[in-house]
Amino acid sequence: MWITVVNIGWAVSAALVLWMVYDWFKVDTSYSEETLTSSREGEIEATSEKHKL
Protein backbone atom coordinates (compact mmCIF):
# COMPACT_ATOMS: atom_id res chain seq x y z
CA MET A 1 0.00 0.00 0.00
CA TRP A 2 2.71 2.46 1.01
CA ILE A 3 4.52 1.99 -2.28
CA THR A 4 1.38 2.99 -4.17
CA VAL A 5 0.80 5.93 -1.84
CA VAL A 6 4.36 7.20 -2.34
CA ASN A 7 4.16 6.80 -6.12
CA ILE A 8 0.99 8.88 -6.09
CA GLY A 9 2.85 11.31 -3.80
CA TRP A 10 5.58 11.77 -6.43
CA ALA A 11 2.96 12.59 -9.06
CA VAL A 12 1.08 14.97 -6.76
CA SER A 13 4.34 16.69 -5.77
CA ALA A 14 5.34 17.18 -9.39
CA ALA A 15 1.90 18.61 -10.21
CA LEU A 16 2.00 20.97 -7.23
CA VAL A 17 5.49 22.20 -8.09
CA LEU A 18 4.37 22.87 -11.66
CA TRP A 19 1.29 24.71 -10.40
CA MET A 20 3.33 26.86 -8.01
CA VAL A 21 5.85 27.74 -10.71
CA TYR A 22 3.00 28.59 -13.09
CA ASP A 23 1.26 30.72 -10.48
CA TRP A 24 4.55 32.43 -9.61
CA PHE A 25 5.10 33.26 -13.28
CA LYS A 26 1.51 34.49 -13.65
CA VAL A 27 1.70 36.74 -10.60
CA ASP A 28 5.10 38.14 -11.51
CA THR A 29 3.93 39.05 -14.99
CA SER A 30 0.55 40.46 -13.89
CA TYR A 31 1.71 42.80 -11.13
CA SER A 32 4.51 45.31 -10.95
CA GLU A 33 7.51 44.57 -8.78
CA GLU A 34 6.71 47.72 -6.83
CA THR A 35 3.29 46.37 -5.88
CA LEU A 36 4.51 42.91 -5.00
CA THR A 37 7.26 44.25 -2.73
CA SER A 38 5.18 47.04 -1.21
CA SER A 39 4.79 45.41 2.20
CA ARG A 40 6.43 47.44 4.96
CA GLU A 41 7.18 46.34 8.48
CA GLY A 42 5.20 48.12 11.17
CA GLU A 43 2.64 49.80 8.90
CA ILE A 44 -0.36 48.25 10.59
CA GLU A 45 1.34 48.71 13.93
CA ALA A 46 1.69 52.40 13.25
CA THR A 47 -1.94 52.87 12.29
CA SER A 48 -3.84 50.53 14.57
CA GLU A 49 -1.78 50.12 17.71
CA LYS A 50 -0.41 53.45 18.79
CA HIS A 51 2.03 53.31 21.63
CA LYS A 52 0.02 55.32 24.08
CA LEU A 53 0.46 54.66 27.77
Place this chain on the structure above:
Amino acid sequence: MVQAAAASSAPVQKVSLLRVLGPAHVWALGVGIVLVGEYTGWNFAADKGGTLAALIICWVIGLLYTSVAMIDSEVTSTVAAAGGQYAQAKHIVGPLMAFNVALYLVFAYTMLEVSNAILIADTIKAYAGDGFGDWHYRGAIATVIVVLATLNYRGVLMTLNVNFVITAIAYLAIIVLFFSVQPWSQGAVLKLGEMVTPENALPYGWIGVIAGFHWGIWYYLGIEGTTQAAEEVRSPARSLPYGTMAGMITLLIGASLTWYICASLMPWQYLGFTYYPLLDAGKLTGSKTLETMMFIATILAAVASANGCINDAARAWFSLGRDRYLPTWFSAVHPKYRTPYRSILFLLPIALAFAFIANLGQAITFSILSGVLHYTFMSVNIIMFRNKWPLGTIRRGYTHPFHPLPAVVLFVLCVVTYFAIFLGYGAQLTAMVVFYIIMSVWFHFYRYRYVKRGDQFTMPWPKPRGY
Protein backbone atom coordinates in the same frame (compact mmCIF):
# COMPACT_ATOMS: atom_id res chain seq x y z
CA MET B 1 2.41 59.54 -23.08
CA VAL B 2 -0.20 61.20 -20.88
CA GLN B 3 -1.46 57.78 -19.84
CA ALA B 4 2.07 56.64 -19.00
CA ALA B 5 2.68 59.74 -16.92
CA ALA B 6 -0.63 59.23 -15.10
CA ALA B 7 0.21 55.60 -14.47
CA SER B 8 3.62 56.42 -13.09
CA SER B 9 2.21 59.00 -10.71
CA ALA B 10 -0.64 56.75 -9.52
CA PRO B 11 -0.21 55.43 -5.97
CA VAL B 12 1.22 51.93 -5.81
CA GLN B 13 -1.29 49.33 -4.71
CA LYS B 14 -0.16 47.98 -1.32
CA VAL B 15 0.04 44.25 -0.74
CA SER B 16 0.84 43.01 2.73
CA LEU B 17 0.48 39.92 4.89
CA LEU B 18 -3.04 39.28 6.12
CA ARG B 19 -4.07 39.73 9.76
CA VAL B 20 -6.37 36.76 10.21
CA LEU B 21 -4.93 34.68 13.05
CA GLY B 22 -6.02 34.30 16.65
CA PRO B 23 -4.48 32.81 19.82
CA ALA B 24 -5.45 29.26 18.79
CA HIS B 25 -3.40 29.63 15.61
CA VAL B 26 -0.44 30.90 17.61
CA TRP B 27 -0.78 27.86 19.86
CA ALA B 28 -1.03 25.60 16.81
CA LEU B 29 2.09 27.13 15.31
CA GLY B 30 4.19 26.84 18.47
CA VAL B 31 3.00 23.46 19.74
CA GLY B 32 2.77 22.13 16.20
CA ILE B 33 6.44 22.80 15.58
CA VAL B 34 7.50 21.34 18.91
CA LEU B 35 5.27 18.34 19.57
CA VAL B 36 7.26 16.07 17.27
CA GLY B 37 10.02 16.38 19.86
CA GLU B 38 7.95 14.23 22.23
CA TYR B 39 7.59 11.61 19.49
CA THR B 40 11.30 11.45 18.76
CA GLY B 41 14.54 13.15 19.74
CA TRP B 42 14.17 13.81 23.49
CA ASN B 43 14.85 10.16 24.22
CA PHE B 44 18.44 10.37 22.94
CA ALA B 45 19.07 12.22 26.22
CA ALA B 46 18.57 8.82 27.89
CA ASP B 47 21.43 7.44 25.80
CA LYS B 48 23.70 10.19 27.10
CA GLY B 49 22.71 10.05 30.75
CA GLY B 50 20.06 7.44 31.51
CA THR B 51 16.31 7.61 31.99
CA LEU B 52 16.41 9.76 35.11
CA ALA B 53 18.69 12.22 33.30
CA ALA B 54 16.01 12.54 30.61
CA LEU B 55 13.49 13.56 33.29
CA ILE B 56 15.85 16.03 34.98
CA ILE B 57 16.62 17.53 31.59
CA CYS B 58 12.91 17.65 30.71
CA TRP B 59 12.30 19.98 33.63
CA VAL B 60 15.57 21.95 33.52
CA ILE B 61 15.24 22.55 29.77
CA GLY B 62 11.61 23.30 30.51
CA LEU B 63 12.92 26.12 32.68
CA LEU B 64 15.05 27.33 29.77
CA TYR B 65 12.06 27.39 27.47
CA THR B 66 9.75 28.94 30.05
CA SER B 67 12.30 31.78 30.19
CA VAL B 68 12.32 31.89 26.38
CA ALA B 69 8.51 32.01 26.26
CA MET B 70 8.26 34.74 28.90
CA ILE B 71 10.99 36.91 27.36
CA ASP B 72 9.65 36.36 23.86
CA SER B 73 6.10 37.20 24.89
CA GLU B 74 7.13 40.52 26.35
CA VAL B 75 9.31 41.66 23.48
CA THR B 76 7.08 40.36 20.70
CA SER B 77 3.93 41.85 22.19
CA THR B 78 5.75 45.12 21.57
CA VAL B 79 7.65 44.41 18.32
CA ALA B 80 4.80 42.91 16.32
CA ALA B 81 6.45 42.17 12.98
CA ALA B 82 7.07 39.15 10.76
CA GLY B 83 10.55 37.86 11.39
CA GLY B 84 9.90 37.68 15.12
CA GLN B 85 13.22 37.70 16.92
CA TYR B 86 14.88 39.15 13.82
CA ALA B 87 12.73 42.30 14.11
CA GLN B 88 13.41 42.36 17.85
CA ALA B 89 17.17 42.17 17.33
CA LYS B 90 17.09 44.87 14.69
CA HIS B 91 15.36 47.37 16.95
CA ILE B 92 17.05 46.48 20.21
CA VAL B 93 20.60 45.32 19.43
CA GLY B 94 21.41 46.31 15.85
CA PRO B 95 21.53 45.19 12.21
CA LEU B 96 24.43 42.72 12.44
CA MET B 97 22.79 40.86 15.33
CA ALA B 98 19.49 40.94 13.45
CA PHE B 99 21.08 39.43 10.34
CA ASN B 100 22.58 36.62 12.41
CA VAL B 101 19.34 35.99 14.28
CA ALA B 102 17.45 35.70 10.99
CA LEU B 103 20.00 33.17 9.78
CA TYR B 104 19.64 31.20 13.02
CA LEU B 105 15.87 31.21 12.48
CA VAL B 106 16.02 30.11 8.86
CA PHE B 107 18.55 27.36 9.64
CA ALA B 108 16.74 26.16 12.76
CA TYR B 109 13.39 25.91 11.01
CA THR B 110 14.61 24.59 7.67
CA MET B 111 16.68 21.90 9.35
CA LEU B 112 13.75 21.04 11.60
CA GLU B 113 11.53 20.75 8.52
CA VAL B 114 14.15 18.48 6.95
CA SER B 115 14.33 16.36 10.13
CA ASN B 116 10.56 15.97 10.12
CA ALA B 117 10.44 14.89 6.50
CA ILE B 118 13.20 12.33 7.14
CA LEU B 119 11.36 11.10 10.23
CA ILE B 120 8.15 10.58 8.28
CA ALA B 121 9.99 8.72 5.53
CA ASP B 122 11.79 6.56 8.12
CA THR B 123 8.53 5.79 9.92
CA ILE B 124 6.76 4.80 6.72
CA LYS B 125 9.76 2.72 5.63
CA ALA B 126 9.70 0.84 8.93
CA TYR B 127 6.10 -0.21 8.20
CA ALA B 128 6.21 -0.51 4.41
CA GLY B 129 8.16 -3.76 4.24
CA ASP B 130 10.13 -5.09 1.26
CA GLY B 131 10.17 -3.18 -1.99
CA PHE B 132 10.29 0.23 -0.35
CA GLY B 133 13.48 1.48 -1.96
CA ASP B 134 15.31 4.80 -2.23
CA TRP B 135 12.84 6.08 -4.83
CA HIS B 136 9.94 5.55 -2.42
CA TYR B 137 11.87 6.88 0.56
CA ARG B 138 12.65 10.07 -1.32
CA GLY B 139 9.10 10.18 -2.62
CA ALA B 140 7.79 10.32 0.94
CA ILE B 141 10.19 13.17 1.73
CA ALA B 142 9.29 15.08 -1.43
CA THR B 143 5.56 14.62 -0.87
CA VAL B 144 5.71 15.99 2.66
CA ILE B 145 7.83 19.02 1.78
CA VAL B 146 6.06 19.94 -1.47
CA VAL B 147 2.49 19.44 -0.22
CA LEU B 148 3.17 21.53 2.88
CA ALA B 149 4.96 24.21 0.87
CA THR B 150 1.89 24.42 -1.36
CA LEU B 151 -0.36 24.73 1.67
CA ASN B 152 1.83 27.57 2.97
CA TYR B 153 1.84 29.16 -0.47
CA ARG B 154 -1.96 29.19 -0.54
CA GLY B 155 -2.47 31.09 2.70
CA VAL B 156 -1.62 31.29 6.36
CA LEU B 157 -5.14 30.79 7.71
CA MET B 158 -5.69 27.38 6.15
CA THR B 159 -2.08 26.41 6.96
CA LEU B 160 -2.55 27.04 10.66
CA ASN B 161 -6.10 25.68 10.76
CA VAL B 162 -4.68 22.42 9.48
CA ASN B 163 -1.88 22.66 12.03
CA PHE B 164 -4.37 23.18 14.84
CA VAL B 165 -6.33 20.05 13.98
CA ILE B 166 -3.38 17.71 13.44
CA THR B 167 -1.48 19.04 16.46
CA ALA B 168 -4.53 18.56 18.66
CA ILE B 169 -4.92 14.96 17.40
CA ALA B 170 -1.23 14.20 18.01
CA TYR B 171 -1.43 15.68 21.51
CA LEU B 172 -4.64 13.84 22.36
CA ALA B 173 -2.94 10.61 21.28
CA ILE B 174 -0.40 11.08 24.10
CA ILE B 175 -3.22 11.68 26.60
CA VAL B 176 -5.13 8.62 25.37
CA LEU B 177 -1.98 6.48 25.56
CA PHE B 178 -1.31 7.76 29.08
CA PHE B 179 -4.74 6.76 30.37
CA SER B 180 -4.70 3.49 28.44
CA VAL B 181 -1.65 2.24 30.33
CA GLN B 182 -3.35 2.77 33.70
CA PRO B 183 -0.85 5.17 35.24
CA TRP B 184 -2.70 4.93 38.58
CA SER B 185 -1.77 1.25 38.82
CA GLN B 186 1.99 0.66 38.54
CA GLY B 187 2.68 -2.96 37.66
CA ALA B 188 -0.43 -3.49 35.55
CA VAL B 189 1.22 -2.23 32.35
CA LEU B 190 3.83 0.26 33.49
CA LYS B 191 6.91 -0.94 35.35
CA LEU B 192 8.81 2.17 36.32
CA GLY B 193 10.32 0.54 39.41
CA GLU B 194 11.85 -2.22 37.28
CA MET B 195 13.00 0.01 34.44
CA VAL B 196 14.54 2.77 36.53
CA THR B 197 16.52 1.50 39.51
CA PRO B 198 19.03 3.30 41.73
CA GLU B 199 21.78 1.46 39.84
CA ASN B 200 20.78 2.48 36.32
CA ALA B 201 19.00 5.81 36.90
CA LEU B 202 22.13 7.85 36.13
CA PRO B 203 24.56 5.35 34.56
CA TYR B 204 27.17 8.01 33.71
CA GLY B 205 26.61 10.23 36.73
CA TRP B 206 26.01 13.97 36.48
CA ILE B 207 28.24 14.45 33.43
CA GLY B 208 25.70 12.25 31.63
CA VAL B 209 22.96 14.64 32.67
CA ILE B 210 24.96 17.57 31.27
CA ALA B 211 25.65 15.68 28.02
CA GLY B 212 21.94 14.97 27.65
CA PHE B 213 21.12 18.68 27.51
CA HIS B 214 21.88 18.52 23.79
CA TRP B 215 18.90 16.27 23.10
CA GLY B 216 16.79 17.72 25.88
CA ILE B 217 16.38 20.81 23.71
CA TRP B 218 14.25 18.63 21.46
CA TYR B 219 11.49 18.49 24.10
CA TYR B 220 10.57 22.10 23.32
CA LEU B 221 12.59 23.28 20.29
CA GLY B 222 10.58 25.74 18.23
CA ILE B 223 8.06 27.16 20.72
CA GLU B 224 9.61 30.56 20.07
CA GLY B 225 8.37 30.20 16.49
CA THR B 226 5.05 31.66 17.58
CA THR B 227 6.52 35.13 17.14
CA GLN B 228 6.85 34.68 13.38
CA ALA B 229 3.08 35.08 13.18
CA ALA B 230 3.27 38.54 14.76
CA GLU B 231 2.31 40.39 11.60
CA GLU B 232 -0.56 38.05 10.82
CA VAL B 233 -2.38 37.89 14.16
CA ARG B 234 -5.32 40.17 14.71
CA SER B 235 -4.15 41.33 18.12
CA PRO B 236 -0.44 40.67 18.65
CA ALA B 237 -0.35 42.16 22.13
CA ARG B 238 -2.96 39.66 23.34
CA SER B 239 -2.65 36.64 21.06
CA LEU B 240 1.12 36.16 21.11
CA PRO B 241 1.66 36.00 24.89
CA TYR B 242 -1.52 33.97 25.35
CA GLY B 243 -0.75 31.48 22.57
CA THR B 244 2.91 31.13 23.52
CA MET B 245 2.38 30.64 27.26
CA ALA B 246 -0.54 28.25 26.68
CA GLY B 247 1.70 26.34 24.27
CA MET B 248 4.48 26.10 26.83
CA ILE B 249 2.10 24.77 29.49
CA THR B 250 0.75 22.22 26.99
CA LEU B 251 4.27 21.07 26.19
CA LEU B 252 5.45 20.81 29.80
CA ILE B 253 2.51 18.51 30.54
CA GLY B 254 3.01 16.54 27.32
CA ALA B 255 6.75 16.10 27.92
CA SER B 256 6.25 14.87 31.49
CA LEU B 257 3.55 12.38 30.43
CA THR B 258 5.72 11.18 27.56
CA TRP B 259 8.67 10.55 29.86
CA TYR B 260 6.52 8.70 32.37
CA ILE B 261 4.99 6.39 29.77
CA CYS B 262 8.25 5.63 27.96
CA ALA B 263 10.42 5.35 31.07
CA SER B 264 7.95 2.85 32.51
CA LEU B 265 7.95 0.63 29.45
CA MET B 266 11.52 0.59 28.12
CA PRO B 267 14.98 0.09 29.63
CA TRP B 268 17.20 3.13 29.23
CA GLN B 269 19.50 1.41 26.75
CA TYR B 270 16.59 0.95 24.35
CA LEU B 271 14.92 4.26 25.15
CA GLY B 272 18.13 6.10 24.24
CA PHE B 273 18.45 4.20 20.98
CA THR B 274 14.99 4.08 19.39
CA TYR B 275 13.78 6.70 16.94
CA TYR B 276 10.15 6.20 17.99
CA PRO B 277 9.76 6.15 21.77
CA LEU B 278 6.01 6.82 21.81
CA LEU B 279 5.28 4.53 18.89
CA ASP B 280 7.27 1.80 20.63
CA ALA B 281 5.37 2.51 23.83
CA GLY B 282 2.16 1.95 21.88
CA LYS B 283 3.55 -1.37 20.59
CA LEU B 284 4.69 -2.47 24.04
CA THR B 285 1.18 -2.17 25.42
CA GLY B 286 0.30 -5.10 23.16
CA SER B 287 -2.69 -3.26 21.72
CA LYS B 288 -2.82 -3.04 17.94
CA THR B 289 -5.21 -0.08 18.23
CA LEU B 290 -2.79 1.89 20.38
CA GLU B 291 0.11 1.03 18.07
CA THR B 292 -1.83 2.23 15.03
CA MET B 293 -2.91 5.36 16.88
CA MET B 294 0.69 6.18 17.82
CA PHE B 295 1.88 5.48 14.26
CA ILE B 296 -0.65 7.96 12.89
CA ALA B 297 0.12 10.44 15.65
CA THR B 298 3.87 10.24 14.94
CA ILE B 299 3.26 11.08 11.30
CA LEU B 300 0.82 13.89 12.19
CA ALA B 301 3.20 15.42 14.74
CA ALA B 302 6.00 15.47 12.16
CA VAL B 303 3.69 16.93 9.50
CA ALA B 304 2.52 19.68 11.88
CA SER B 305 6.10 20.51 12.74
CA ALA B 306 7.27 20.65 9.13
CA ASN B 307 4.25 22.79 8.26
CA GLY B 308 5.00 25.33 10.99
CA CYS B 309 8.68 25.35 10.09
CA ILE B 310 7.96 26.25 6.46
CA ASN B 311 5.75 29.07 7.70
CA ASP B 312 8.42 30.43 10.04
CA ALA B 313 11.49 30.03 7.84
CA ALA B 314 9.71 31.79 4.97
CA ARG B 315 8.73 34.74 7.15
CA ALA B 316 12.26 35.18 8.49
CA TRP B 317 13.64 35.07 4.94
CA PHE B 318 10.93 37.45 3.75
CA SER B 319 11.78 39.93 6.51
CA LEU B 320 15.44 39.92 5.50
CA GLY B 321 14.43 40.81 1.96
CA ARG B 322 12.07 43.54 3.10
CA ASP B 323 14.88 45.32 4.93
CA ARG B 324 17.30 44.80 2.01
CA TYR B 325 19.51 42.55 4.12
CA LEU B 326 18.92 40.21 1.17
CA PRO B 327 17.68 41.20 -2.29
CA THR B 328 14.23 42.84 -2.02
CA TRP B 329 12.98 40.27 -4.52
CA PHE B 330 12.37 37.96 -1.55
CA SER B 331 10.03 40.42 0.10
CA ALA B 332 7.23 39.94 -2.43
CA VAL B 333 3.78 39.15 -1.07
CA HIS B 334 1.31 37.15 -3.15
CA PRO B 335 -1.50 39.56 -4.08
CA LYS B 336 -4.18 36.90 -3.79
CA TYR B 337 -2.98 34.54 -1.06
CA ARG B 338 -1.09 37.23 0.88
CA THR B 339 1.87 34.98 1.66
CA PRO B 340 5.62 35.51 1.15
CA TYR B 341 5.43 33.23 -1.87
CA ARG B 342 8.91 33.80 -3.30
CA SER B 343 10.54 33.00 0.02
CA ILE B 344 8.47 29.83 0.30
CA LEU B 345 9.46 28.78 -3.23
CA PHE B 346 13.13 29.68 -2.69
CA LEU B 347 13.43 27.61 0.48
CA LEU B 348 11.58 24.61 -1.02
CA PRO B 349 14.47 23.15 -3.11
CA ILE B 350 16.93 23.90 -0.30
CA ALA B 351 14.86 21.84 2.13
CA LEU B 352 14.52 19.06 -0.44
CA ALA B 353 18.27 19.00 -1.10
CA PHE B 354 19.14 18.78 2.60
CA ALA B 355 16.45 16.14 3.18
CA PHE B 356 17.89 13.99 0.38
CA ILE B 357 21.51 14.19 1.54
CA ALA B 358 21.52 14.74 5.33
CA ASN B 359 20.86 12.17 8.03
CA LEU B 360 18.46 12.75 10.89
CA GLY B 361 21.13 13.23 13.58
CA GLN B 362 23.00 15.90 11.60
CA ALA B 363 19.84 17.77 10.65
CA ILE B 364 18.57 17.78 14.24
CA THR B 365 21.97 18.96 15.53
CA PHE B 366 22.13 21.86 13.06
CA SER B 367 18.63 22.83 14.11
CA ILE B 368 19.42 22.58 17.83
CA LEU B 369 22.64 24.58 17.43
CA SER B 370 20.93 27.40 15.59
CA GLY B 371 18.21 27.36 18.22
CA VAL B 372 20.64 27.63 21.13
CA LEU B 373 22.55 30.49 19.46
CA HIS B 374 19.23 32.19 19.11
CA TYR B 375 18.25 31.68 22.78
CA THR B 376 21.60 33.10 23.89
CA PHE B 377 20.77 36.22 21.93
CA MET B 378 17.38 36.43 23.63
CA SER B 379 18.90 36.57 27.11
CA VAL B 380 21.06 39.54 26.11
CA ASN B 381 18.22 41.08 24.13
CA ILE B 382 15.78 41.33 27.04
CA ILE B 383 18.39 42.98 29.28
CA MET B 384 19.05 45.59 26.59
CA PHE B 385 15.31 46.01 25.95
CA ARG B 386 14.55 46.71 29.59
CA ASN B 387 17.53 49.07 29.88
CA LYS B 388 16.74 51.06 26.73
CA TRP B 389 12.98 51.16 27.19
CA PRO B 390 12.23 50.64 30.90
CA LEU B 391 8.74 49.71 32.05
CA GLY B 392 6.39 52.63 31.58
CA THR B 393 8.12 54.11 28.54
CA ILE B 394 6.38 51.98 25.88
CA ARG B 395 3.21 49.93 25.87
CA ARG B 396 3.80 46.22 26.45
CA GLY B 397 1.15 43.57 25.82
CA TYR B 398 2.81 41.43 28.48
CA THR B 399 5.45 42.10 31.12
CA HIS B 400 7.36 39.06 32.31
CA PRO B 401 7.98 38.73 36.06
CA PHE B 402 11.22 38.38 38.05
CA HIS B 403 13.41 40.24 35.56
CA PRO B 404 16.39 39.68 35.18
CA LEU B 405 16.18 36.16 36.65
CA PRO B 406 14.72 34.49 33.50
CA ALA B 407 17.44 36.13 31.36
CA VAL B 408 20.20 34.89 33.69
CA VAL B 409 18.72 31.38 33.87
CA LEU B 410 18.41 31.30 30.10
CA PHE B 411 21.99 32.42 29.54
CA VAL B 412 23.46 29.92 32.03
CA LEU B 413 21.46 27.03 30.58
CA CYS B 414 22.52 27.98 27.05
CA VAL B 415 26.19 27.87 28.12
CA VAL B 416 25.65 24.40 29.63
CA THR B 417 23.95 23.28 26.40
CA TYR B 418 26.89 24.52 24.28
CA PHE B 419 29.17 22.38 26.42
CA ALA B 420 26.82 19.41 25.95
CA ILE B 421 26.77 19.90 22.18
CA PHE B 422 30.56 20.23 22.16
CA LEU B 423 30.83 16.85 23.91
CA GLY B 424 28.82 15.10 21.20
CA TYR B 425 29.06 17.23 18.07
CA GLY B 426 32.12 19.47 18.56
CA ALA B 427 32.97 19.55 14.85
CA GLN B 428 29.46 20.68 13.85
CA LEU B 429 29.43 23.29 16.60
CA THR B 430 32.72 24.73 15.39
CA ALA B 431 31.67 24.57 11.72
CA MET B 432 28.42 26.40 12.41
CA VAL B 433 30.08 29.12 14.46
CA VAL B 434 32.64 29.62 11.67
CA PHE B 435 29.78 29.77 9.14
CA TYR B 436 28.00 32.49 11.09
CA ILE B 437 31.24 34.46 11.48
CA ILE B 438 31.86 34.32 7.71
CA MET B 439 28.28 35.41 7.03
CA SER B 440 28.65 38.27 9.52
CA VAL B 441 31.80 39.47 7.76
CA TRP B 442 30.00 39.29 4.38
CA PHE B 443 27.06 41.24 5.75
CA HIS B 444 29.17 43.89 7.45
CA PHE B 445 31.60 44.56 4.59
CA TYR B 446 29.41 43.89 1.57
CA ARG B 447 25.69 43.55 2.01
CA TYR B 448 24.98 46.35 4.48
CA ARG B 449 25.78 49.00 1.86
CA TYR B 450 22.47 48.12 0.15
CA VAL B 451 20.40 48.63 3.30
CA LYS B 452 18.41 51.85 3.62
CA ARG B 453 19.48 52.52 7.14
CA GLY B 454 16.68 54.79 8.28
CA ASP B 455 13.93 52.62 6.77
CA GLN B 456 14.68 49.51 8.76
CA PHE B 457 13.64 50.90 12.15
CA THR B 458 9.86 50.99 12.00
CA MET B 459 8.53 50.87 15.54
CA PRO B 460 6.94 54.14 16.70
CA TRP B 461 8.86 54.14 19.96
CA PRO B 462 10.41 57.02 21.88
CA LYS B 463 14.19 57.39 21.80
CA PRO B 464 15.89 54.73 23.92
CA ARG B 465 17.21 55.79 27.29
CA GLY B 466 20.77 57.10 27.03
CA TYR B 467 20.52 58.05 23.32
